Amino acid sequence: MKASKRYGRDIGLSARMFLTMLLLAAVYLAFLVVLSRLFALPLVLVFVGLFMFAQLYYSDRLVLWSLRARLVSPEEAPQLHSIVERLCAIADLPKPRIAIVPSQVPNALATGRSKSNAVVAVTQGLLDTLSPDELEAVLGHELTHIKNKDMLVLTIASFVSTIAYFMMHNFFFMGGGGGRRNDSSLVLIFVASLLTWIISYALIRTLSRYREYAADRGSAIITGRPRSLISALYKISGKMERIPTKDIREVEGMNAFFIIPAISGRSVLALFSTHPPTYQRILLLSQIEREMASAKYTARNIYKNI
Numbered sequence: 001m002k003a004s005k006r007y008g009r010d011i012g013l014s015a016r017m018f019l020t021m022l023l024l025a026a027v028y029l030a031f032l033v034v035l036s037r038l039f040a041l042p043l044v045l046v047f048v049g050l051f052m053f054a055q056l057y058y059s060d061r062l063v064l065w066s067l068r069a070r071l072v073s074p075e076e077a078p079q080l081h082s083i084v085e086r087l088c089a090i091a092d093l094p095k096p097r098i099a100i101v102p103s104q105v106p107n108a109l110a111t112g113r114s115k116s117n118a119v120v121a122v123t124q125g126l127l128d129t130l131s132p133d134e135l136e137a138v139l140g141h142e143l144t145h146i147k148n149k150d151m152l153v154l155t156i157a158s159f160v161s162t163i164a165y166f167m168m169h170n171f172f173f174m175g176g177g178g179g180r181r182n183d184s185s186l187v188l189i190f191v192a193s194l195l196t197w198i199i200s201y202a203l204i205r206t207l208s209r210y211r212e213y214a215a216d217r218g219s220a221i222i223t224g225r226p227r228s229l230i231s232a233l234y235k236i237s238g239k240m241e242r243i244p245t246k247d248i249r250e251v252e253g254m255n256a257f258f259i260i261p262a263i264s265g266r267s268v269l270a271l272f273s274t275h276p277p278t279y280q281r282i283l284l285l286s287q288i289e290r291e292m293a294s295a296k297y298t299a300r301n302i303y304k305n306i
Contacts, residue, residue: 020207027199028160034192056155060112060119069099069121083136087143091222096120106236110142118146129235137219137229144218150211161200168193209276216281226289230282237278
């Protein structure tokens with residue numbers, strides 16, 4: 001039996017993600033009702049829809065380009081390809097393309113709009129830092145993101161939020177004549193856009209953090225060694241503190257994709273992280289390890305304390 005099926009689903013975590021998506025849907029529905037006052041709403045929807053489609057369709061190329069990542073063949077990186085092939089067989093996934101990022105910041109990421117169009121990238125700093133077992137655990141985390149279609153989920157979740165941000169940012173350029181576009185309507189639309197963006201911003205980051213927990217759990221199940229991921233998280237976070245701020249800032253824009261965000265001390269991203277605290281991830285992985293060792297592991301109760 002494949003590891004991906006052996007332990008079933010984490011019902012508690014799935015319920016939290018579903019509730020977050022439900023809250024997002026309610027916020028978005030209220031926002032669209034308010035926006036129905038605007039004559040140009042269909043044009044805004046089409047414009048932002050095309051933008052989001054392009055972002056999803058070309059995300060893998062954009063991410064690789066921005067990080068100066070290079071796709072590598074099995075001949076160039078045999079160990080990396082061997083680990084990914086083995087994990088994909090366990091997780092029942094098609095093998096993604098593999099890339100190496102020329103950065104000393106130890107990290108890894110997965111991107112792509114589908115399982116068949118995915119890319120897993122690791123930095124040179126990660127390869128130099130981790131043991132083979134730790135590298136396998138990190139790659140298991142990234143492959144779980146692919147298996148759970150996290151890129152697609154978060155892009156869809158942020159669709160209306162992007163519309164709200166666009167409306168708010170361009171508020172003063174979207175006025176104009178029209179009987180229905182009176183001052184009170186414009187103020188209402190601006191307030192609705194602002195509130196929708198703020199609330200959805202928080203909810204999307206909550207959803208992203210839950211999906212990081214799910215990816216940690218997936219790595220533990222696929223590899224059977226949660227201790228390896230714990231060790232990797234310790235090493236990555238510890239080395240990150242010694243990386244020069246200049247190097248971190250070069251990759252900081254890709255934090256939503258990384259296994260641990262690369263955040264410089266003065267960055268506003270430190271206040272609105274897409275990832276849960278590393279110490280809490282380690283605590284929950286330790287709980288998985290204990291329950292696996294005692295043969296009492298049940299996917300239902302691992303994240304009950306989140």
